[in-house]
Amino acid sequence: MEIVVNISDMKVTNRARDVLVTHALGSCLGLAAYDPVAGVAGLIHCLLPLSRDGKVPAKNPFMYVNTGIPQMIRTMYGRGATRENLVLKAAGCGRMMHISNQFDTGASNIAALKKLLQVNEMRLSAEDVGGTIPRTMRLFADTGRIVISSCGRSWEL
Numbered sequence: 001m002e003i004v005v006n007i008s009d010m011k012v013t014n015r016a017r018d019v020l021v022t023h024a025l026g027s028c029l030g031l032a033a034y035d036p037v038a039g040v041a042g043l044i045h046c047l048l049p050l051s052r053d054g055k056v057p058a059k060n061p062f063m064y065v066n067t068g069i070p071q072m073i074r075t076m077y078g079r080g081a082t083r084e085n086l087v088l089k090a091a092g093c094g095r096m097m098h099i100s101n102q103f104d105t106g107a108s109n110i111a112a113l114k115k116l117l118q119v120n121e122m123r124l125s126a127e128d129v130g131g132t133i134p135r136t137m138r139l140f141a142d143t144g145r146i147v148i149s150s151c152g153r154s155w156e157l
Contacts, residue, residue: 002018002021003019003021005022008045010043010045010068011043012040012072013040014038014040014041014079016142018141019140020041022136025092025093026094027092027095028092030044030045031043031069031088032089033076033081033086033087033088034139034144037082038080039142040076042073042075042076042139043137043139044069044072046068048064048108049064049108050065050112051063051067066116069116070116086122087144088122089124091135091157092106092135093107093130094130095107110130134150
C-alpha cells in the first residue's frame with residue numbers, strides 16, 4: 001500500500017507491503033531511514049533546515065531538519081530499529097528557480113542534515129541532492145529500496 005508523506009510530514013512503518021512516498025522534493029529534504037533487521041522504514045519531508053534555537057515547535061517538528069529527523073529516528077527506535085542497523089538515504093535539496101543567494105534553502109537543508117549526522121556519528125549511505133529538478137522519492141518497506149523519479153525518468157538510490 002502506498003502511503004503519502006506530505007510536505008513537513010513523516011511516516012514510519014513496519015509493514016512490509018507498504019511503500020512510503022513523498023512528492024515535490026525541490027529545495028526540501030527527503031530522508032529515508034531503514035533498518036533491515038527490524039524491518040522498520042521511515043520517510044520524512046522537511047521544508048526548512050532549522051527551527052529557532054533548536055527547540056521542537058509545538059505545531060510541527062517535521063517541518064525542520066534539526067527537529068523532525070531526531071523525532072523520526074526515535075519513533076523508529078520505538079518500533080525496534082537500532083542505530084547500528086539504520087541505512088540513511090537523502091534526496092532533494094535542489095536549487096529551484098536557479099536561486100543563488102543566502103536564502104538557498106536546498107543547500108541549507110543538506111548542510112543541516114550533514115551537521116546533525118556528524119554530531120550523532122551517523123552517515124548517509126547514498127544521496128541524490130542538489131541540481132534543479134523536483135524529485136519523487138519512494139521507500140519500499142520490504143527491502144529498503146529507494147526509487148527516485150523526475151521528469152519521466154526513474155532510478156534507484
